[in-house]
Amino acid sequence: MTLQSTTIAAVTATQFREAMGHFPTGVTVVTSVDVNGEPVGTTANAVSSLSLDPPLVLVCFDRASTTLAAIRHHGAFVVNMLAAPQRHLSANFARRGFAAAWEGVGHRPGFTGSPRLHDVLAAVECTVEYRLPGGDHEIVVGRVRDVEVAEEGTAPLVYWRGGYTALDGTGTPPPTTLRATA
Numbered sequence: 001m002t003l004q005s006t007t008i009a010a011v012t013a014t015q016f017r018e019a020m021g022h023f024p025t026g027v028t029v030v031t032s033v034d035v036n037g038e039p040v041g042t043t044a045n046a047v048s049s050l051s052l053d054p055p056l057v058l059v060c061f062d063r064a065s066t067t068l069a070a071i072r073h074h075g076a077f078v079v080n081m082l083a084a085p086q087r088h089l090s091a092n093f094a095r096r097g098f099a100a101a102w103e104g105v106g107h108r109p110g111f112t113g114s115p116r117l118h119d120v121l122a123a124v125e126c127t128v129e130y131r132l133p134g135g136d137h138e139i140v141v142g143r144v145r146d147v148e149v150a151e152e153g154t155a156p157l158v159y160w161r162g163g164y165t166a167l168d169g170t171g172t173p174p175p176t177t178l179r180a181t182a
């Protein structure tokens with residue numbers, strides 16, 4: 001059967017965002033280094049594993065993202081997966097450009113120079129393999145070079161329907177045991 005495009009009503013951005021908001025995700029802060037060697041980062045949930053062999057991940061960035069601009073230049077990034085008590089970091093790194101504060105945010109450089117945030121659930125350090133067009137976003141495919149994971153029992157930060165929640169949907173995160181990453 002051939003669908004007539006004229007019979008399909010256009011989906012608005014609001015409808016699309018609302019529908020996709022029903023898909024719960026973890027929350028990451030993707031970090032890199034800008035042209036001046038300063039750390040940069042953005043909150044991102046459009047993150048997925050892509051391939052096991054070779055190990056690849058993908059992140060979708062708004063084309064206006066200053067973190068994306070830094071990654072294009074630096075050629076490397078870290079996907080830092082946030083734990084439940086790190087909601088404040090999600091808010092901090094959702095601020096545009098250099099508005100995100102680094103003061104008080106514990107981090108150390110990974111071997112590509114990109115910042116690894118302290119106390120995250122897991123960190124996946126990548127070099128840029130490909131960059132692909134994605135409408136008003138750009139898809140960055142990263143080759144995984146190193147990974148680090150927290151001890152079991154650490155609860156994730158979860159984003160769902162425009163807000164933060166726990167895995168059971170009650171809004172009360174389960175008890176966590178956080179490991180300080182050196």
Ligand SMILES: Cc1cc2nc3c(=O)[nH]c(=O)nc-3n(C[C@H](O)[C@H](O)[C@H](O)COP(=O)(O)O)c2cc1C
Pocket residue numbers: 027041042043044045046047060061062064065066067068090093094095096097098159
């Ligand atoms: C929970 C959450 C998830 C987000 N996911 C993404 C994402 O996957 N890609 C993206 O480009 N922006 C995402 N954003 C928005 C960016 O964090 C925001 O636009 C930020 O200001 C961009 O900063 P930058 O320009 O310094 O990179 C998300 C924001 C929140 C709160």
